[in-house]
Amino acid sequence: MNRPGRRMMLAGAALLAAPRIAGAQGADPAWFEAWETVLRRRVDAQGRVDFTGIAADPGPLPTIVAEIGRAGSEDSRSPTHLLAWRINAYNALAMHGIVLRGIPQSLDFLGRFGFFANTSIRVSGRDTSLKSFEDDVIRRMGEERVHFALNCMVRGCPRLPQEPFRAARLDAQLAGAAREFCESGYQVRPDAPNRAVWVSQIFDFFTRDFVPAKAPSVLAYVNRWRREPLPDDWTVRYFPYDWTINRQPGAAG
Numbered sequence: 332m333n334r335p336g337r338r339m340m341l342a343g344a345a346l347l348a349a350p351r352i353a354g355a356q357g358a359d360p361a362w363f364e365a366w367e368t369v370l371r372r373r374v375d376a377q378g379r380v381d382f383t384g385i386a387a388d389p390g391p392l393p394t395i396v397a398e399i400g401r402a403g404s405e406d407s408r409s410p411t412h413l414l415a416w417r418i419n420a421y422n423a424l425a426m427h428g429i430v431l432r433g434i435p436q437s438l439d440f441l442g443r444f445g446f447f448a449n450t451s452i453r454v455s456g457r458d459t460s461l462k463s464f465e466d467d468v469i470r471r472m473g474e475e476r477v478h479f480a481l482n483c484m485v486r487g488c489p490r491l492p493q494e495p496f497r498a499a500r501l502d503a504q505l506a507g508a509a510r511e512f513c514e515s516g517y518q519v520r521p522d523a524p525n526r527a528v529w530v531s532q533i534f535d536f537f538t539r540d541f542v543p544a545k546a547p548s549v550l551a552y553v554n555r556w557r558r559e560p561l562p563d564d565w566t567v568r569y570f571p572y573d574w575t576i577n578r579q580p581g582a583a584g
Contacts, residue, residue, distance in 0.1 A: 359415075362395045363495045365394060368391060372384075376493070382579075389430075400456070409498065411501050412498040414501065415498045417469050418481060422481065428452070429484045432445075434576065436575065437574045438483075447462040448460050473544075476506070476508065476509045480496060484577055486576075487574065489511070490508075510556045512531075514556065514557055521561055521565075526566065530549065530553060530567060530569060532572040534552075
């Protein structure tokens with residue numbers, strides 16, 4: 332095993348037996364605060380991650396992963412609480428997984444298969460994979476805006492915020508994430524001379540979550556979140572997804 336991965340594994344093993352911190356009644360799960368510490372310390376305003384820093388000093392990340400894996404740990408007080416829990420869990424597990432893989436430069440085809448489908452993760456006492464957690468659990472909750480919140484730590488993903496998703500503000504947070512994504516000049520690229528728009532492959536990978544469930548077309552969905560809608564007769568095209576790991580500049584592994 333690579334050195335960053337071994338350091339993370341040892342830290343996680345030591346913390347699995349540690350007493351769990353109980354959250355206040357009605358409050359978010361206690362690990363959300365630890366997750367916010369990681370996000371504010373290791374994620375910059377552009378959503379880029381200091382993976383090298385995490386590998387050298389994992390901080391509370393292994394504890395967070397252990398708590399996510401604990402049987403019965405899901406916050407099921409309401410569908411909103413559960414969705415916030417699952418979004419944060421996915422993002423924390425993805426961050427942890429990149430470090431365990433030795434912080435690759437990018438995820439090629441085989442790397443994506445290994446990372447998403449062929450690596451076991453533990454969620455609330457169940458062994459699964461990131462792909463199954465997303466497709467069979469999170470997406471089935473019927474909230475398409477999760478695609479602007481879930482982050483697999485590559486450049487093609489939506490921006491990773493420096494704060495957790497929280498039940499009390501989840502609708503506003505997801506609306507803000509959708510608006511940011513659809514207004515982004517990177518994720519949505521108008522091509523006026525050709526009466527076309529190039530959009531993220533997220534809309535291609537997960538089309539049925541958007542169309543016709545939420546809008547009659549991908550462009551209609553994108554326009555819902557734009558201050559200046561694009562002409563509805565433009566052609567939608569998809570630019571290649573960037574699977575480069577979204578590390579901070581100067582933080583090469």
